[in-house]
Amino acid sequence: MGKSITLKNSRYTPVILHIAGIRGVTAGTGNRRSAGLRKDGFIFVYRTAALLLAAALLTAGCGGSGRADTEDSAEAYQWLDDYEPVSREPLTLTRWETDNLEDLERAGEIFEQHTGVEVRLQILTWDDYIKMLDRDFAEGEDPGLFRLHPYFAQKYIRQGSIRNLSDMPFEDLPELTALQTDTIMSIYRMGDDIYGIPLIGGVCSALWYNKSIFDDCHLQYPDAGWSWEDVADAAAIIQKSGKGYDGIRLSDTNGEEGYYNIIASYGGYVINDIATESGMAKQETLQAMDLTADMIREGMPSYEEMQTSAIYEDFIAGKTGMAILGSWRVPSLLDNAYALEHMDCTVLPFAETTGIRGAAINSSCWSMWSGTGRAEDYWNLLRTMTVYTIMEKGNTDEILPVSAREKKKYADGGFPFHLEAYSDLFQGSPAVDPVNRVQIPWSLDTDTWNRILIRSMRKAWKDPDHMRQYCTEAAAEINEALEQEGVQYSMAYIRRDSATAACCIIDTDARKIRYFADGGKIRFTGVYTGDFENGAAVSYGSSGIEEYIRFRDPGDPGILLVRDAFGRTWTFEKTDLREAFELIRSSS
Template structure:
């Protein structure tokens, strides 16, 4: 996703999204502007602009656009590639000036900000006419792009998190590989057995990452990060403390490197060094690990171990249309096609991400043989939407800062959880 994936991971789709903490006022000012592409191309066709942020996906996106143009001969689509590091800043500026692209990629943390400020074209009344059935996508992903009863985005792709493990280290320690019977206790026991201080070998990595780590364990403990109505934090609940403590305990007993070590060396790179037995990582890691010739034959992945229940965070992109596009019908048609089965099948084979359209994911699994990537799909029945609010970044950027003392062993987990709840509730109260 990705850049710092919403909590701290780097990966291929460039999804560790840039913050828009100060964007609301600017976006509000943009609502009165006209925008989108100029109108007609030199050939008399309607010209639409489509902005993306991942160069590795551009060839696949171009093939999908070509397929759209073949069935919509009166429309020409121009792809705009903007690097992830600049994407959100540029989009904010373009929305403010009224020159945002007709169609563009959107993510969960920023969706409500754009939706609530009238910057996205409502699609609800355009779905049926364009052959879109929201039941064709995971419901937990669809809900990320709904606001006040309206649908603003059509899911493009998604990611979930699995337990990556090093088979070589497991074999050497005589520990059985992870499977769907594993629980938190199994992980803790295995991590201790797989740790060998004399070899500087660790059983697991426990960074303070939300999407990859503590969001999952909070959900597995029966807790929440944010209330269903988006008005209050879940960090002041015992389940949240339990979900956080799972990770701090792993550092405390020496099964994981220290927070400083995981800051100096990014966790996925730590795992790739072959000195760590387990890593909670995303589906996005598969392509990177597959390219590591020294690692690819030694690692595999399983579904996440369960706490009091099974749960995993799901996140993914959606395609959206600019509210002030001069061509709302054509833009809506493009968004619909980008989320179609045909587009998903192209993307599954060539983009490296899991397509959101149900039952099109097998091509993604088959594209990277050697890993049990089916694990990421097996988790869909209990997937939980990535926690968001109108101004997600305002409170989310405070999580690693607030939790750091607990990860360093300098503060009580419950105390930092309460502090985060207070910060978050203050931020949420200003969103009303």
């Protein structure tokens, strides 16, 4: 059992973190700058105090070896002994997530042992994390090796705050290269330039349930054969059982643990994949939100009751029958005695009208500030983290953010929950397919329209009878926000010389082209090299399709000529982006 560490300072409010099986107060908020507290009001972890203390306690009371790496693994880090750091000043790892801290700590210890450079781990709340990045980038201060999230990645990349990592020695990290799938990396690439590096395959959600509550209400446990309609029925039975349970809790502020997956299963969307239009008023989305409204009315507590407690806390306290939980919750569930005895999970349900499951995929990446002078140091720290992951966990492509300690603990008997639900949804399985895997919605300025969406969903959670009205109003406001945001894709072209219209949406910043035809049913995303005055070669990735594109008259962007893979040449006329997409939809 982990030991309790309390590091008290009257100037700070304690924050509980989990490091290597130890629960300790190792962080706080305050309002001064010092060697340990760089930012006003931010939560952080002291490397030199709390983490070394944690390591010492592990050695003394938890069976630790007291060494950062064993003789068997030391050879894996021999390259670090030959590395000469750019600076001997401490390095900082900055993130908002609190999972896997022990693995980062161990990797930091290994890096320090071989290089003599101290590694500090800084943990912030989500809101303060964004404030810190905004302030650091504006003031020209290095935030360290930090996490980049889909919600704000494009904003920071396009404003020039994120370092292009394409010149880094990727040959040293083939395992990371394998993680750079189209689904994950579409947000973190601008043409051939790379601005983020994943360390795990990504995250998604699963349906969790309380077995004891289902037993008490004489219900069968959810499984892969359940639809969202089955979930709604079970939630209503639990809610109305008179036994004090809530049927289900869905988040109105975090779509990944709320309605994103339901919308995807019905074939709807929050915003389209070129960020020009909201889908909240589309029929498929409205059908999904009708089902959501049914669960709010019949299977959830009153809105006033929901404001007094958090979804996850109520679930692990045994008050709720079901919840949609992201894979980032797994470490804390594995560490919760009540959850281990009473809970389990299964894949997300399908929609009865489509027979398809929806899975909203999210993957954050490690990134660096464009003005950093220590890119090589951060890169080698990232390489150390990767080697540690491979040495201790055997791979980097898993989507469960479990620590090496937890993975080894359950190596023989398997995890106590059916955690394959996450990998089946993320990677695919005959038992659960078909799955509509969608990246969580994002744009150049996600925060603006997401605030609109949250405001509307709060109204809908309070008044589910008018769900459709709030969704429709949200769509109109989001469309205005997207228009104000500016056209991400700076040029749009429509093809009118065939029976079925097609369009090309060109983002000159990202050197990316998206091609749509047949009402948007045919779609490819490619990157181009060269320019349109002299000719640009376009590669559409895994599809194997290649094209050649140029302006008909150099210097005049009015007409675009596209020579396809079959040698045919098509003529595209420049048009307004919204008009282009409207024409495509109307042609289906």
